[in-house]
Amino acid sequence: MSRRAITLRVNGEEVTALVEPRLNLADFLRQEAELTGTHVGCEHGVCGACTVKVDGRAVRGCLMLAVQCEGAEIETVEGLAASAQGSELCEAFVEQNALQCGFCTPGMLITAAELLDDNPAPTREEVRDHLSGNYCRCTGYQAIVDAVMDVAAKREMS
Amino acid sequence: MILAGGQSVIPALNMRLNEPAVLVDINKVPGLGVIEEKGGVLRIGALCRHEQVRKSVDVSAHAPLLTKALAHVAHPAIRNRGTFGGSLCNADAAAELPACVLALGATLNVESAEGSRAIAAEDFFFGFFETALEEGEVLASIDLPVLGATGRHFFDEAARRRGDYALAGLAAAARVEGGRMIAPRFAFISCGDRPLLAGALGELVATRYPDAPAEDEIAEALARDLEPPEDAVTSSAARMRIATVLAARAIREFQQNGGRA
Ligand SMILES: Cc1cc2nc3c(=O)[nH]c(=O)nc-3n(C[C@H](O)[C@H](O)[C@H](O)COP(=O)(O)OP(=O)(O)OC[C@H]3O[C@@H](n4cnc5c(N)ncnc54)[C@H](O)[C@@H]3O)c2cc1C
Ligand code: FES
Ligand code: FES
Numbered sequence: 001m002s003r004r005a006i007t008l009r010v011n012g013e014e015v016t017a018l019v020e021p022r023l024n025l026a027d028f029l030r031q032e033a034e035l036t037g038t039h040v041g042c043e044h045g046v047c048g049a050c051t052v053k054v055d056g057r058a059v060r061g062c063l064m065l066a067v068q069c070e071g072a073e074i075e076t077v078e079g080l081a082a083s084a085q086g087s088e089l090c091e092a093f094v095e096q097n098a099l100q101c102g103f104c105t106p107g108m109l110i111t112a113a114e115l116l117d118d119n120p121a122p123t124r125e126e127v128r129d130h131l132s133g134n135y136c137r138c139t140g141y142q143a144i145v146d147a148v149m150d151v152a153a154k155r156e157m158s
Numbered sequence: 159m160i161l162a163g164g165q166s167v168i169p170a171l172n173m174r175l176n177e178p179a180v181l182v183d184i185n186k187v188p189g190l191g192v193i194e195e196k197g198g199v200l201r202i203g204a205l206c207r208h209e210q211v212r213k214s215v216d217v218s219a220h221a222p223l224l225t226k227a228l229a230h231v232a233h234p235a236i237r238n239r240g241t242f243g244g245s246l247c248n249a250d251a252a253a254e255l256p257a258c259v260l261a262l263g264a265t266l267n268v269e270s271a272e273g274s275r276a277i278a279a280e281d282f283f284f285g286f287f288e289t290a291l292e293e294g295e296v297l298a299s300i301d302l303p304v305l306g307a308t309g310r311h312f313f314d315e316a317a318r319r320r321g322d323y324a325l326a327g328l329a330a331a332a333r334v335e336g337g338r339m340i341a342p343r344f345a346f347i348s349c350g351d352r353p354l355l356a357g358a359l360g361e362l363v364a365t366r367y368p369d370a371p372a373e374d375e376i377a378e379a380l381a382r383d384l385e386p387p388e389d390a391v392t393s394s395a396a397r398m399r400i401a402t403v404l405a406a407r408a409i410r411e412f413q414q415n416g417g418r419a
Contacts, residue, residue: 022171044173063165065183133232
């Protein structure tokens with residue numbers, strides 16, 4: 001299949017590339033944009049490691065084609081971590097030991113950031129619910145929920 | 159093959175379960191992503207995302223069954239992409255939305271180069287991932303009757319984990335008018351090769367109202383209505399038991415709300 005030219009914004013920077021229509025967004029970000037923070041685990045939507053924001057909403061990078069992102073604004077974990085909100089989340093993850101191998105962390109951070117955008121003071125149950133589609137094989141989840149709750153509490157105080 | 163939210167199509171491509179020669183992306187087709195209520199009918203565009211429908215105030219006012227059911231559909235990041243129409247066209251017997259439109263007595267509006275036609279939800283789901291759509295037809299929108307003051311909606315399911323497909327689930331709708339229960343529709347999830355409308359149960363409940371049938375009578379009716387599948391972890395009997403408990407719960411809720419109205 002012939003390659004298609006696409007132009008999109010990734011973490012605020014314009015990116016133009018020639019891609020095969022079959023290339024998924026997660027592979028595009030890793031291979032073409034060289035942003036390897038977005039991880040690829042299951043490639044069928046189940047693990048959440050590839051989660052990125054497209055036009056402000058968290059989606060599975062493995063379940064969207066790069067050509068569908070023409071004109072879109074993508075935020076990856078690299079962009080999130082460079083923002084004030086994102087670095088707050090990253091720090092809380094470190095403080096609470098919310099990562100061990102770190103494979104799930106980019107997806108967890110993007111998903112948690114989306115939750116806190118919509119719902120700045122979630123209950124523990126709401127955090128668990130929102131993160132229910134992100135697998136972590138190391139931490140046992142409690143520390144991740146703790147970290148998200150910490151950020152919400154900190155923001156409420158400030 | 160049509161590509162809508164891609165949350166079923168792309169996993170199938172990634173796993174090499176499907177090799178379509180052509181994918182037609184309908185995401186930028188204008189007008190398919192609108193929700194509106196007009197003259198007692200709630201119209202949901204086929205391209206409306208699950209999260210859009212779940213958060214819609216029109217939907218929670220006129221079809222609260224959907225608001226409840228959508229909280230059980232996958233996870234937020236999948237609901238941000240997956241579409242209402244895509245879920246219906248995918249016709250998974252374990253999916254929530256096909257059972258909901260069956261319970262609500264929805265009409266599916268289909269378009270093709272030849273023209274348009276309307277298909278009743280009862281006539282849309284054929285069998286295992288099979289629908290009444292013909293080659294070249296696209297689902298454009300879904301029309302639902304609004305709840306109204308006498309309407310009753312119920313949704314619940316049992317799943318192993320949050321967001322998993324249901325072991326068994328129930329979407330139900332009815333009207334309670336002048337001390338009678340009218341047209342109760344109980345649509346079951348994961349209890350056959352497609353969402354199944356339990357006719358024997360509906361009749362039993364309507365005849366008995368305002369009394370409720372006993373649990374063994376419910377089970378007896380459901381034995382005629384359902385054919386729950388069996389897999390490595392869940393037996394047909396276990397699904398039947400969940401279905402019975404959910405039906406009893408729905409009937410109780412309908413009665414209590416009916417009493418208050
Ligand atoms: C990890 C994971 C968990 C999930 N869990 C659940 C769950 O618990 N419950 C549940 O119900 N679903 C679940 N889903 C599926 C999800 O809800 C999908 O969004 C849905 O099944 C398909 O919708 P889609 O818009 O993504 O359709 P697509 O994947 O784009 O298409 C699905 C099928 O419908 C056809 N199609 C789509 N739109 C149209 C149209 N307008 N006209 C004609 N044909 C059309 C396509 O050609 C294809 O055959 C899950 C998905 C994933 C990846
Ligand atoms: S790699 Fe996308 S969800 Fe697992
Ligand atoms: S830290 Fe290893 S998978 Fe989550």
